[in-house]
Amino acid sequence: MKISENYTFEVGPIRPPSEATSLLLRITRNCPWNKCKFCGVYRGTSFSIRPKEHLIMDIDSVKKWTDLFKVAENMDPHEVRSMVNNLKNQLGDEQSWAYSSALNWYRNGMKSIFLQDSNSLVIKPDDLVDILTHIKKQFPEAERITSYARSETVARISDEDMKRIADAGLNRIHIGMETGSDVILGLVKKGTTKAKQILAGQKVKAAGIQLSEYFIPGLGGNEYSDLNALETADALNQINPDYIRIRTLAVTEKASLIEDYKQGIFTRTNDTKMVEELSLMIENLHGITSTIVSSDHIINLLPEAEGHLPDDKEKILSVLHGYLRLSEREQMLYRIGRRTGLMSSVHDLDNSSYRNHVEEIIQQYGIDNTNVDEFVDSLMNRFI
Ligand code: SF4
DSSP states (O other): OOSSSOOOOOOOOOOGGGGGGGGEEESSOSSSOOOEEEEEOOTTTTEEEOOOOHHHHHHHHHHHHHHHHHHHTTOOOOOOOOHHHHHHHOOOGGGGGHHHHHHHHHTTTTTTTEEEOOOGGGGGGGHHHHHHHHHOOOOOTOOOOEEEHHHHHHHHHHHHHHHHHHHHHHEEEEEEOOOOOOOHHHHTTOOOOOOHHHHHHHHHHHHHHEEEEEEEETTTTTTTTTHHHHHHHHHHHHHHOOOEEOOOOOOOTTHHHHHHHHHSSSSOOHHHHHHHHHHHHHHHHOOOOOOOTTTTTTOOOOOOOEETTTTHHHHHHHHHHHHTTSSSHHHHHHHHHHHSSSSGGGGGGHHHOOOHHHHHHHHHHOOTTTHHHHHHHHHHHGGG
């Protein structure tokens, strides 16, 4: 029996790495902006909002499954199989994803929920409050409900609505600030300004919602490298987000930024320049208590460059400066070691087995100073 016309339980394409164990609930499809030149995730797709009643069905299906899993803990496997088949028949094919989503979430302790896709706060605040309220009713044990959001969208939401959304249960928001520079924001078509980024960040914090801001070293190319660092630090200093997550620039063929490189609008930075930029950004963070996170994505060159501000600032900078002090040859060895997954710290250069392996790769592919950037780019594209 079809539960509702055009209804299917849906799961979107991406989530932050920190939401790996979360239940994914798809509020909207794709990105309502979809113009950022560095982002190819939703290229060629169109945005839509899923009907609220479909979300309620998604939530209720996951509830039925997790209730069944709880009861099944101490039951005979044959009986469990029959109960699973009965529920599958009852829910229908439209819900095939619900079973695997619920099972994955149940096995991970049912602690957190992530609302997909790229900007859930774009829906009407009343609808978001209703969805959150239903989630909390069905899963009162869930400790965290999180979403991506665009600054431009959050900046338009009233403080009262943000508070209602927070009170209904949304307790963490991930915002892709990318850069605090208006020049770079304009060039990459981010569709917002530094002032809006600051306003949105402060609004999230004022509502009592945890805030992750993402920074992209390298986004302004060599031309705007210092500007990217300094303007981002200035914006972050005015927001004091809970987390500053580093996402080193990696450009795929799907991202239109490639065209800007071809036309010479930017010249592309390499790993070493991006470490210099990150270092300058962090040196200019003052008076904030954010946690810098570098290890949550393989794309970052130095995962050890993380910690709590202000106490760990010198420790983080010493990791970055340690890399910058290496000779050009050692930097190349480490870059290849990291991008091939062999190394995760410059101390791994002391491991002769890793080192020999990287030397073999260098020989095999004929890598030197003239082509290492290209080689590293091709490796990084595997991760995004
Ligand atoms: S970066 Fe975010 S806002 Fe920009 S196009 Fe990609 S998903 Fe949309």
